[in-house]
Amino acid sequence: NAGVTxxxxxxxxxxxxxxTLLCAQDMNHEYMYWYRQDPGMGLRLIHYSVGEGxxxxxxxxxxxxxxxxxxxxxxxxxxxxxxxxxxxYFCASSPQDRDGYTFGSGTxxxxx
Amino acid sequence: SQQGxxxxxxxxxxxxxxxxxxxxxxxxxxxxxxxxxxSGRGLxxxxxxxxxxxxxxxxxxxxxxxxSKKSSSxxxxxxRAADTASYFCATATDSWGKLQFGAGTQVVVTP
Numbered sequence: 001n002a003g004v005t006x007x008x009x010x011x012x013x014x015x016x017x018x019x020t021l022l023c024a025q026d027m028n029h030e031y032m033y034w035y036r037q038d039p040g041m042g043l044r045l046i047h048y049s050v051g052e053g054x055x056x057x058x059x060x061x062x063x064x065x066x067x068x069x070x071x072x073x074x075x076x077x078x079x080x081x082x083x084x085x086x087x088x089y090f091c092a093s094s095p096q097d098r099d100g101y102t103f104g105s106g107t108x109x110x111x112x
Numbered sequence: 113s114q115q116g117x118x119x120x121x122x123x124x125x126x127x128x129x130x131x132x133x134x135x136x137x138x139x140x141x142x143x144x145x146x147x148x149x150x151s152g153r154g155l156x157x158x159x160x161x162x163x164x165x166x167x168x169x170x171x172x173x174x175x176x177x178x179x180s181k182k183s184s185s186x187x188x189x190x191x192r193a194a195d196t197a198s199y200f201c202a203t204a205t206d207s208w209g210k211l212q213f214g215a216g217t218q219v220v221v222t223p
Contacts, residue, residue, distance in 0.1 A: 004154075033210065042200060042213040043155075058210065090154060097209035098142050103154035 002026050006091050006104035013081045013111045021076040021107050023091030031094045032074040033058075033101065034066060036087040043090065049074055050097070081111045115139065116201045116214035124220045131188040133217040135201030136181075144177060144184050145211065147200045155200065158186075191221045 004025045013019055023032065030051050035043040035058075045058030047066040055066045063085060065077045074093075078085060088108050092101040116137045125131050135144070143162045147155040161168045161177045161184065168175045174187040188195055198218045202211040 035213075040215055042215040043202075045210055045212070048210055059212075092155075098204040100145055100157040100160050101147075101155070101211060102157065103147075105154045106152075 004091055004093055004102050004104035006089075006107050008107060009105070010108050011110070013078075013109065015081060015083060015111060017081050018077065018079050019081065019109075020078075021089055021091075021109075023074045023076070023093075023104060024072055025074075025091075025093040025102070026072065027093060027095070027102065028071070029093035029095050029102070030071075031097060031099075032068065033092045033094075034064070034074065034076045035090045035092065036060065037090060037106075038087050046076065046089075081109075083111045085109065086111045115203045115205070115212035116144075118199070118201055118214045118217040120217060121215070122218045122220075124222070125191055127192055127221055127223050129191055129221075131191050131195070131219055131221070133186050133199055133219070135184045135186070135214060137184075137201075137203050138182065139205055140179070140182075141203045142206045142209065143204050144175075145202045145204070146173075146175060146184075146186050147202060147213075149198045149200065149216070151197070158199075188219075191219075193221050193223050195219060196221045 033048040034046040049068040052071040091104040145160045146158045198216040200216045202213045
């Protein structure tokens with residue numbers, strides 16, 4: 001029972017580079033989310049998905065894109081990384097809206 | 113702007129003592145949830161309390177909700193060193209079901 005798996009766990013990018021963070025869940029959850037966590041600011045929602053083929057913007061979507069081609073996977077892309085995107089990124093999933101979330105272990109991204 | 117804010121920001125107690133932290137929020141909610149995060153790890157869901165509930169228990173955890181004051185509290189009884197973590201409250205409103213998190217309370221339990 002893996003739950004929510006995020007890859008990679010760590011990454012260092014140079015400004016302007018692109019990358020994709022992968023989130024996979026094996027619980028058949030409909031909803032998936034990407035959050036970023038910065039010191040003293042809690043978690044902020046970047047994008048979310050309410051089902052396969054759907055995506056929507058959260059609180060801080062600028063500079064990120066997402067895709068959910070398969071129900072179990074939710075990808076977060078950075079097209080042109082900026083130092084302000086240095087953060088810890090968490091993926092989460094839930095069976096329905098307003099349910100408790102299951103989180104992945106996070107991806108620590110540093111943009112230099 | 114954050115929906116929920118935890119108080120205190122940090123709490124240091126000894127094993128066996130109780131730990132209490134509070135969460136205040138701004139707009140009406142559908143439910144409020146508490147999560148734990150151990151250092152360098154993901155968040156773990158602890159408990160969910162709905163807007164029509166006033167108190168809920170789960171093992172050594174007790175959560176209260178006062179919708180008139182827009183506040184909630186999390187009590188950890190008989191704390192253990194393993195309870196050392198950051199604790200976050202998160203709210204889901206009727207109009208926005210996605211969770212909004214506070215900045216967290218850092219709890220240190222010393223043996």
